Amino acid sequence: MHPVQGVVKMYMREKMGWVLLPWIILGSSFFINLFIAALMPMDEHLTTGGIASIFVYMGVIGILSMSQTFPFALGLSVRRKDFFAGTILMAVMVSLFTSIVLYLLSYIEGFGLVGWGVQLYFFHLPYLSEGNVAEQILVFFSISLCLFVTGFTIGCFFRRFGKIGMTTLAIVSIGGGTLLSYMATYFDWWVTIGHYLADLTAVNMAYTLLPISVVLGFIAYLLLRRATA
């Protein structure tokens, strides 16, 4: 068996963490909202952002795969390159699964059991649920993958540079962010940025997130190459 395949199979042994748990979290958020929506007067819509929990969770798995699975894989003489490829492959598969299921739920919510009979809009959201099937799936997929890769890159950075590196990175990014926002104010960029964001469709956002994921993934790979157990 190729080691990349081995890495995926190893992750598959953690179905609970990778597949079940995110849906349990999302499901419980959904049912709480369903309960609230049922208590509300019938003419009011309830639209929530509870769906974000599953994406945030992908970021958490990204970090965990580095903090928990990487040292174990290294202990089983797995090459860093194979670990990286297997991890990304697993994330792509899980993101694809998540996005298809989310699309199906969104479809049921929007056109089947409209608002689950209580006017709850949990999966079928304005802005996100626009465009054709492929585009809607792509939107969910790109958000899921991008958050995973972000978590994974943070995990790699931590493995590579430790606590001191992590703190330095946090300080630098806060400082850099502040500086950028001052610059934006000074050069009057805010209006342009505002327009850009306002005009950005969900699909265009997806097209932006994918190259960002690739760049982050590349950075993660470079960090991983020099990471130690």
Added chain:
Amino acid sequence: MSTKVVEAIHLSKSYGTVKAVDDVSLTIEANKIYGLLGRNGAGKTTIMHMITAQLFKTSGELRVFSEEPYENNNVLRQVCFIKESQKYPDAFRVNDVLASAALFFPNWDAGYALELLEEFRVPLKRRMKKLSRGMLSAVGIVIGLASRAPLTIFDEPYLGLDAVARSLFYDRLMEDYALYPRTVILSTHLIDEVSRLLEHIIVIDGGKLLLDEEADLLRGRAYTVTGPAAKVDSFVSGKKVIHEELLGGFKSASIYESLIASEQRKAESLGLDFAPVTIQQLIVYLTNNSKSRKEAVV
């Protein structure tokens, strides 16, 4: 195929100004059992991590199965490194760990792994996080043995294991080694327990190679004479003394020198007691933080 499994040439590893491994050159030959011994922090673990490409060398050359080990599957597929500090995914149970090991070690024997697990009394379905320290060590030992990797490295594999389990480990190691000869590196403090299993002994001290010798040649490599201080002093003058103890007018001195019958007779005729030094004593004396004693060896 070359019989050299590991070849280190002027291998060094520094952390800032601290030299963890300092200019170590050594060769590990195929199908022998090696003891990598030395005090805590001597650099043994760092060397093993470099051999398995888990740490990066600062300078020097390192070849494992005649190739550079880093990111090299030709090498890594043949290596199994069991270390005391090994981490496992939180959600994993013992059976998940074994199933994962099966994915990466080409010679993995699943039946043997289960057999060993039962002998060490580790429950297959228990979460790794819930295992006692001894059971955790036992899982490592099971992986190391069942992997049948051409180069198997055990770094302090038995923290928390009782004497019965340790002796089970030695028995199974020797049995399986006889059936499936492979290169084994065993790093441990329990020198007395393992020394008879070892064919070759490497001692690292302060990051440097102190001793690299066939184990049997170290037995009787040093001896201790005991008696009245003045007589002992006159006997040892001009000899390489590696250890001395004084009790009143009584003195014992250990000498790093192969036993010669004429010397023994001379000592006995002076009325001195004469006893050979075991491997464990020898290594304790040699690594006991005295520069002059180390110089005596080199």
Added chain:
Amino acid sequence: MANQIDDSRPIFVQIAERIEDDIIGGGLPEETQVPSTNQFAAFYGINPATAAKGVNMLVDEQILYKKRGIGMFVAAGAKEKLMDKRKEQFYEQYVVTMIREAEKLGITAEQLTEMIHKRG
């Protein structure tokens, strides 16, 4: 099991001595097969290579010989050869030491002989 081996002398020498003892004591008659290296290793809990070294030493001394594909056997005349060797060692190890100790204590040669006869 393993505690019969003493860690302050080369183990291969001790293995060779054990085999010699068995030959002298009659446990291993001439032309019988000697246990394999792995059997020695398992029995004493030692490295097989070390056990092999002990066995090979006796092969070099023509106490044992190898039958291809079968194993090691005790050579003809091995017992006598070993007895001669041991007698020499006995003189070196015991007689010389005894005489030296006797001299220290002022025991004469006659008294010494008398002691030996009394014991016998």
